[in-house]
Amino acid sequence: xxxxxxxxxxxxxxxxxxxxxxxxxxxxxxxxxxxxxxxxxxxxxxxxxxxxxxxxxxxxxxxxxxxxxxxxxxxxxxxxxxxxxxxxxxxxxxxxxxxxxxxxxxxxxxxxxxxxxxxxxxxxxxxxxxxxxxxxxxxxxxxxxxxxxxxxxxxxxxxxxxxxxxxxxxxxxxxxxxxxxxxxxxxxxxxxxxxxxxxxxxxxxxxxxxxxxxxxxxxxxxxxxxxxxxxxxxxxxxxxxxxxxxxxxxxxxxxxxxxxxxxxxxxxxxxxxxxxxxxxxxxxxxx
Amino acid sequence: xxxxxxxxxxxxxxxxxxxxxxxxxxxxxxxxxxxxxxxxxxxxxxxxxxxxxxxxxxxxxxxxxxxxxxxxxxxxxxxxxxxxxxxxxxxxxxxxxxxxxxxxxxxxxxxxxxxxxxxxxxxxxxxxxxxxxxxxxxx
Numbered sequence: 324x325x326x327x328x329x330x331x332x333x334x335x336x337x338x339x340x341x342x343x344x345x346x347x348x349x350x351x352x353x354x355x356x357x358x359x360x361x362x363x364x365x366x367x368x369x370x371x372x373x374x375x376x377x378x379x380x381x382x383x384x385x386x387x388x389x390x391x392x393x394x395x396x397x398x399x400x401x402x403x404x405x406x407x408x409x410x411x412x413x414x415x416x417x418x419x420x421x422x423x424x425x426x427x428x429x430x431x432x433x434x435x436x437x438x439x440x441x442x443x444x445x446x447x448x449x450x451x452x453x454x455x456x457x458x459x460x461x462x463x464x465x466x467x468x469x470x471x472x473x474x475x476x477x478x479x480x481x482x483x484x485x486x487x488x489x490x491x492x493x494x495x496x497x498x499x500x501x502x503x504x505x506x507x508x509x510x511x512x513x514x515x516x517x518x519x520x521x522x523x524x525x526x527x528x529x530x531x532x533x534x535x536x537x538x539x540x541x542x543x544x545x546x547x548x549x550x551x552x553x554x555x556x557x558x559x560x561x562x563x564x565x566x567x568x569x570x571x572x573x574x575x576x577x578x579x580x581x582x583x584x585x586x587x588x589x590x591x592x593x594x595x596x597x598x599x600x601x602x603x604x605x606x607x608x609x610x
Numbered sequence: 611x612x613x614x615x616x617x618x619x620x621x622x623x624x625x626x627x628x629x630x631x632x633x634x635x636x637x638x639x640x641x642x643x644x645x646x647x648x649x650x651x652x653x654x655x656x657x658x659x660x661x662x663x664x665x666x667x668x669x670x671x672x673x674x675x676x677x678x679x680x681x682x683x684x685x686x687x688x689x690x691x692x693x694x695x696x697x698x699x700x701x702x703x704x705x706x707x708x709x710x711x712x713x714x715x716x717x718x719x720x721x722x723x724x725x726x727x728x729x730x731x732x733x734x735x736x737x738x739x740x741x742x743x744x745x746x747x748x749x
Contacts, residue, residue, distance in 0.1 A: 367625040371618055371688050375681045379653070440708075459708040470622045470693055475704030482705065532640050532654035541655055542679055545690060549622050 327595065330588040334581055341577035347411070348570035354466055355502070355563035361467070362499065362556050369553050372546050376515075379539065382528045386535045390513045390543050394490045400430055401438045401480045401489040402455075403512070405496040405554050406446035407562040408463055413569035415497055415505060415562060416445045422507035423495045427455060438489055440480045442473070442555060458483065466559060470552050477551050481544065484513055492547075496554040497561035503568070505561035510554070512547055613647035614666045615684070619673060621691040626673055633664040634687055636680050637737075645682055652682040658737035660744060661689060674741050676734050 380391065404423055406416045427437045441447040441460040450457050459479035464472055483489045492513040497505045531538050617634055619627040634645045637659030645652075658676045665671065675691040 361623075364624045365622060367618070367628075368620040368622045368690065371620050372690055375653070375679070375688055375690070378651075378681070378683065382651070459705070460711050461708055471704075475706070475708035478702075478705035479709050527651065529651045529653040532638060532652065538653055538655055538679070542653075542690075545622075545679065545692075552622055 327588060327591045330584055330591060334584045334588065337577050337580050337584065341574055341581070344570045344573040344577060348567055348574060351563045351567040351570060355560060355567055358466065358556070358560035358563050359499075362553070362560055365549075365553050365556055369549050372542070372549055375542065376546055379529070379542065386539055388539050388543050389485070390515050390547070393514045397435055397490045399436045399438060399489045400491040400493065401440065401483060402427065403440040403442065403477070403480060403492065403494045403551060403554075404446045404450065405494070405551075405558045406441075406443035406449070407558065408444045408465075409562075410445065411569060412562050412566040415565040416449070419495060419497050419507040420446075420449050422509060424453070426493070426509055438480075438483065440476050442476060442551075443558075464555065468552070468555050468559070470548060473551055473555065474548065477548055481513075481547065494551060494554050496558040497565075499557045499560040499564070502564045505565055510550070512550060515543075515546070615645075615647040615687060617663055617687045617689070619661060619663075619675070619689040619691060621675075621678075621693045623693050626691065627663065627671070629663070630666050631663045631687075632666055634689075635660075635662040636689065637661070637675070638680060643680075645687060648684050649682050649687075651684070652680070654680050656680050656689070656691075658734045660737075660741040661691075672741070672745065674738060676737075 402423060404419075406419065410416070430437055437455050439450050439455045439457045441450050441457050442462070443464070444462045447457070447460050447462055459476045461472060461476040480489070480492055484492055491511065494510045494512050496508060496510075498508040499505055529535075614630045614632055615634075617627065617629060617631045618625075632646065636643050636645065637657045639655040639657055642659075643652075643654075656675060656678045659674070660672050661675050662670055662672045675689065676693070678689065678691040681688040681690070
């Protein structure tokens with residue numbers, strides 16, 4: 324009978340685990356919906372600022388921003404790696420780190436050094452173990468990150484670019500394709516290419532107030548920040564849907580284990596009853 | 611009929627307004643500007659303050675922006691509003707903080723940061739009050 328009791332306690336512990344994973348699944352599902360809405364809400368700004376920059380690149384400004392031109396020699400590159408703060412979301416972070424590390428290894432072969440800006444706790448702990456140099460970090464952004472919390476971490480990287488410490492800047496995050504698929508994506512932030520290059524129709528320029536330089540500088544800064552922000556938002560949506568899937572399969576697995584344990588328990592119970600009966604019968608025969 | 615143009619007011623986190631209007635008033639860095647359709651292309655920074663739009667129906671709507679960038683094309687006006695408090699020294703403070711976190715050595719920078727933060731908050735609060743006062747007077 325001792326076996327039966329052990330099995331029973333095991334069943335109840337698996338059931339508890341199942342309850343937790345089920346709850347986490349549902350929480351992740353509702354958070355995912357909200358995160359998707361936030362993604363949608365952030366889209367107009369990203370589109371508009373891109374339009375403005377495209378116009379600007381078409382205009383004949385005497386001032387060209389350094390973020391738009393390619394540097395000839397690349398000695399050091401920067402990566403902004405966006406991860407989740409919490410685990411239990413399947414292979415989401417691991418896959419993304421793999422994609423990032425693969426690229427970093429390529430740079431390494433060429434003798435180019437890598438600086439990292441880590442956003443999210445997982446990313447911080449991963450890169451502190453990894454040999455890359457972490458020069459800025461931001462974490463605990465929560466489910467509703469505000470741009471304010473990212474400004475500092477991003478500015479460190481932009482300053483490094485301005486000072487010529489890094490010659491390229493990339494953003495790594497998980498792209499939210501749909502609920503079932505999230506793919507790690509490496510996106511080049513600086514030099515910002517592919518914004519422009521439509522045919523110029525006529526010669527024109529903006530009126531800049533007060534001056535072209537501060538205005539364009541400000542605009543570029545906002546543009547980079549908005550890209551990082553939308554990366555973070557998208558990563559959260561990915562995290563939630565990955566967690567939802569991971570927890571769903573965990574709940575299913577727990578169900579399977581419970582079923583198996585229940586069968587074993589029933590068999591043990593039956594065996595002990597059979598044994599008892601046979602003992603009683605043989606006892607009666609002896610009298 | 612008055613000539614109209616399209617106005618989009620967006621911030622990084624949400625779309626604030628989008629519609630067809632006849633006039634827009636914006637708190638540009640060099641002073642308030644009023645814009646009507648066929649304005650010359652203009653691009654400028656904004657101060658914290660009130661953005662007013664006169665819709666093609668004739669009604670006025672106003673919004674508060676805490677700075678940002680204004681882009682004017684003859685038929686499209688785009689207002690890229692900041693959501694966060696922004697100032698050069700404040701950004702610097704945030705950068706320092708992020709660095710310090712990375713180096714795990716945040717000790718004496720605190721006071722500087724707080725001053726810059728308070729200053730920017732004050733500027734925004736004053737602008738917000740002005741907007742409220744203006745709105746009150748109009749009613």
